[in-house]
Amino acid sequence: MTAMPLAHCDVLIVGAGRAGMAAAVAAAPSGASIVVIDDNPAPGGQIWRDGPGAALPPAARKWREALAHHANIRVCSGTRVVAAPSHDELLLEDAVRGWRMQWKKLILCTGARELLLPFPGWTLPGVTGAGGLQALIKAGLPVRGERIVVAGSGPLLLAAAATARAAGAKVVRIAEQASLAAVAGFAASLVRWPGKAVQALTLADAQYRTSSRIVSVQGDGRVESVRLRQGGRDMEIRCDRVACGFGLTPNTQLGQMLCCALASADTGAQALAVDAWQRTSLPGIYAAGECTGFGGSERALAQGTIAGHAAVGNERGARQHERERAHWNAFAAQLHRSFTLAPGLRQMPKPDTLVCRCEDVPLSALAGCSGWTDAKLHRRCGMGACQGRVCGDAAQFLFGWAPPAPRPPLSPARIATLAGLAAPLNDVDRQ
């Protein structure tokens, strides 16, 4: 058996989104050896994605340069966490190799994923997440000339529509499930966050409708039309693509696998519990950004900065960002109040609608189940490649089932990497 490399660092940061980048840059002046890993091809997280369809803003470039400027920060892109072989070590994998990384401080900045809810036709090619479509376009997906309907809830719908339009698509409808009163209340509250108000104005759209939701998507092998319900009225719109998103869910899997405590975020979704220093319940492990609750990129930046300072013992540095964090925490709370999901969305899936897209498990098969474990053991729900990241969130919304506890491997991994768990270790230099 070949030996598995074992590397060491002082501070290991998982996730190179806004929180992770900020944490690395805040921790760097201490001289600590810092490694940032991320499964995407380049740092930037969900917002600052690179690619032929992305116009990377100057701020993103500035953060990337800041990462590159510090000789003690090493960024490993295209790298994911597979398992935690011991309490201060993670098993990592990139496209070519697997290795173990030992850390003294760990900062989890794993972000959030979209909440994707089932409706008839949601498995048809051409249906994507709303933020998902945005990500695909930035990475070069050509949508010029396509008719696109965006549906679901939250400001991300407008951002996704703007990205699609800039790429030459025709956005024929944006269907927001929240009421006009809720959305107007949100818009009015933005006086407290002027930057957000400007952003909202630039995203305003004539096709935007409130109290509006998806009934079904039709098509033969691909999207051909979508049926929407607006108020009490149904309508059918012909389109080539449907992008849907119902808000965000914190990525807590890695934290849970390490046994960090969870707390209920404002949305009711579970998030990693942190204290004023962004410390989790476990010694030496910090968390920042959307894995501690969805709340926008400015909040992620403030939290990441505090976590970075705190992890290297710079309490003064951390304290300087407390007000900024509080300001954006209040914004997050407002966001959650305004875009609460209507209970009626639970009626979207029909008995034959697939809830688990990996194992093709329909709603009717889950109706009699007593909970997540029952559904998993007897219906194979959540047993597929996504390990319940999509259907687990959906089942939580539909039935109130507690989400599945993650098991290693955290993401599908190569046999050679997993074999490394049992292989002898080959200690390599500090990173």
Place this chain on the structure above:
Amino acid sequence: MSVTTLLHIDGRPVRVKAGSSVAAALHVNGGMGVARTSVTGEPRAPFCGMGVCQECRVRVDGRRMLACQTVCAEGMQVETSA
């Protein structure tokens, strides 16, 4: 750096803008960019766009990869039905 990248999807040559993801290339290759079929044989295409749903998994030069998180490289051999 060249402005386009040439790769092969199921043996067919496909030219994309440099820096495109394999998920984008699947779409350029035709249709809605189907990556695989589900356990009951339905066509599936990239869905979450961000490495969560695993619906875009393909084989790239013999290795199983996520199309949405893999950048196209010159001469890459992509197989769907992974």
